[in-house]
Amino acid sequence: MLRTGLAITSLALVLSGCAAAGSVGAARSASGDPAISATTLQDVVRTLASDEFEGREPGTPGEAKTLAYIVERYQAAGLQPGNKGSWFQEVPLAEIxxxxxxxxxxxxxxxxxxTDWVGVTYREQERVDLTDSELVFVGHGIVAPERNWNDYAGVDMRGKTAVILVNDPDYQHAGLDGPFGGRAMTYYGRWTYKFEEAARQGAAGALxxxxxxxxxxxxxVVESSWTGPQAHAARADRGASQxxxxxxxxKSVAERIxxxxGGDxxxxxxAAQRPGFKAMPLGLTVSTGFDNTIRRFASNNVVGLLPGAGRPEEYVLYSAHWDHLGRCTPAADGDDICNGAIDNATGIAALVALAEANRAAGPAARSQVFLAVTAEESGLLGSEHYGxxxxxxxxxxxxxxxxxxxSMAGPARDVTVIGGGKSELDGILQQALAASGRVITPDASPEAGYYYRSDHFSLAKRGVPxxxxxSGLDLLEGGVAAGKAHEEAYRDVAYHQPKDEYDPNWRWDGITADVGLYYRLGRILADGSTWPNxxxxxxxxxxxxxxxxxxAKGC
Known part of the structure; x- marks a missing residue:
């Protein structure tokens, strides 16, 4: 996940925007909530992002070390195993x-x-040969009947290879009006959807x-993410339908093609951005091939539980993914471990700190689930399996x-709403931000589709609001310019690269403030009786x- 932010589901968002660092159980924030331990956050991030964990790739020795460490911290925080006496939920995967x-x-x-292209297969076979497959330009590769849009209309894709544009047809719109929400990306704009739809159309290949x-x-980012081992959810047909x-x-390669x-x-x-676009055969064929090493294995989600005291069969969920990319494209200095300190050792550290704080506060009315999921980097596979x-x-x-x-940039004055206007939480968020002193800044990059790029989406698409x-770009120190500079530096230098490493010079007041925010959000939900929709x-x-x-027991 690129954006250094937080995904929140909550009906009651009346909260404190800042929690002081300190020892859980020995200190309180200004709101009276248990203080979030900066020591816990530091220890967990430093440990999980160390070279010893080898980038936390699922199915490697790094996974075994990661799972053992999370369980150790969960036990110390007072959680109970969340899966009928087990800490784990098995997630069957295939690595190619x-x-x-x-x-x-x-x-x-x-x-x-x-250099010019990357290619993988979702089929569990030792050799792939794509031979003289006809190329067809299919615009954005979208079939959306509810929007009266079908980029594949009138074309038989069997045995052919689709050439597909990234994002939605209207991503260049300045506002949020258009057949696909204007500048804001929909799920139709995500690469996951485009490959899924190409398979449904019977295509042999998709580029x-x-x-x-x-x-x-x-x-x-594409090169780093799409070279090396690729994990997928295990399929009964071993990928034959893909x-x-x-x-x-x-893009320069596509221009040459x-x-x-004979086109431009x-x-x-x-043309592909206008209604009525028709797929265009290019009169060219494509060929390539590669060998595959296949490994079938089970990874694991880690599940901890704090039972509720009043309505234990109603649940509030905290989640974060524990995995990262393992060994990846080396940096200039030869470092080939993608340590994933920010992405997402910070999230697991927050899970542990939140477990400590909730345990210190005593049982809530509703049960609280602490879910550390696997294989987010491979396409939200752990959360998808849980969903x-x-x-x-x-x-x-x-x-x-x-x-x-x-974010490790420090405290911010604002929050940036991603996917706003979807639920009745909007008005409550306004009240919460007024109470906390933080303000809303509109999403500056709605075309990026961040709403569909983290594990909360696996629940949202199944109805959980x-x-x-x-956490915002308007930093208390340096303002918006400093916030943007921090985000750009992370994206350009560290995201999905070996330089996403623990930095002993990081400041921790921003992350403790944000985790204090998470605590208040989840705790109000856990102590409340209302349901979002x-x-x-x-x-x-x-x-x-x-x-x-x-x-009958739900909603």
Whole structure:
């Protein structure tokens, strides 16, 4: 997850915006809540981000060390095992490592793997050969009947390879009006959806055209994330229903491909942004191939529980992902461990600190679940598995707090709303921010689709109301300029790279303030009796209503 923010589900958001660092159980914040331990946060981040944990890749020795450490900290914080006496929920995965890539051959052009393109397969087979597959430009690769949009209309994709634009058709709009929410990305804009839809259309291959602004990250992130081992949810058909090859190409490569077909990428992109766009066969074929090493294994979510004293069968969820990328593309100094200090050792540290604070406060009315999920970096796989196989019924899950890549920039005056206007939480958030002294700043990058890029989405799409905000850019020291500089430096230098490392010079007052915010959010939910819901016209309202109606104990 790129953005250094927090994902929040909460009905009652009356809270304190700042908690002082201190020893849990020995100090209180200004609001009277148990203070958040800066020592705990430091210790957990420093430990999990150390080279000893090898970047916390699922299915490696780094996972075993990570799970043991989380359980140790959960036990010390006073949690109980959350899965019928076990700390773990098994998540079946398949890991496929592609090697020996042939060039991407299109006409007389040859493109080099990693430099020009990346490609993997979701099929569990030892060799992939994509041979003379016809290329078809399919715009943004979207089929959305409710929006009267079908980029695949009239084309048979069987055996063919889709060339797909990143993001939504209207991402360039200045505002939030348009067939896909204007500047704000929908799920149709995410790479996960585009590969899923290409498979549903029967395509043999899918190539997304990378462009830094609508993707919200550079080619360095694509290269680092899409080379090396790739973990996927284990499928009963071993991936036979998926495309043979999924990949990305640099924008400059796509321009050359379209030019070789007698067209212009900019012209086709403009056409793809208008209703009525028709997919265009390019009159070219693509070939490539690579070997695969396949490893089937089970990773684990870690689940701790604080039982409620009044309504223990109603649940409030705290979550964060424990995994990162393991060994990855080396930095200039040869360092090849993606330590994931901010992304997301900070989230796991917050889980532990919140467990301590809630234990110190005594039992809430509702039960509290502390869920450390696996394989977020591989596509939210751990939270997706939990959402599909919940240990606590989703209709009885009131909401919760998801923590992913918490900012280390220091305290901020503001919060940035991501995915606002979706639920009845909006008005309550205004009240909460007035009480805390922080203000709302509109999302400066709605085209990035941050709402769909962390583990809260696995619950939201199943109806559990989710509200996502960033801790803000208007820093108490340095203002907006300092906040933007910090965010840009993290994105350009550290995100999904070996330089996301623990820094002994970090300041901890900002993160303790944010974790104090998380505590108040979750605790009010846990001590309350109300339930959030989506607005009537929101895409998730129907799902929540059906879930509630099917469970007499829920909602």
């Amino acid at each position: 490592t592609a090697t020996n890539h042939r060039p991407l051959a299109i006409g007389d052009m040859r493109f080099t793997h990693a 997304i055209v990378h462009d830094t602004f609508p993707a919200a990250y550079g080619w360095n 495309t043979l090859m999924n990949g990305w190409v640099q 379209i030019a070789a077909a 990428l900019a012209t086709l992109t403009a 599909a196989n919940p240990l606590f019924p989703l209709a009885q899950t009131v909401g919760g707090v998801n923590m992913d890549a918490i 989710m509200f996502y905000i960033d 989506w607005y009537p016209d929101d895409e998730f309202r129907r799902i929540r209503d059906a879930s509630c109606a099917a469970d």
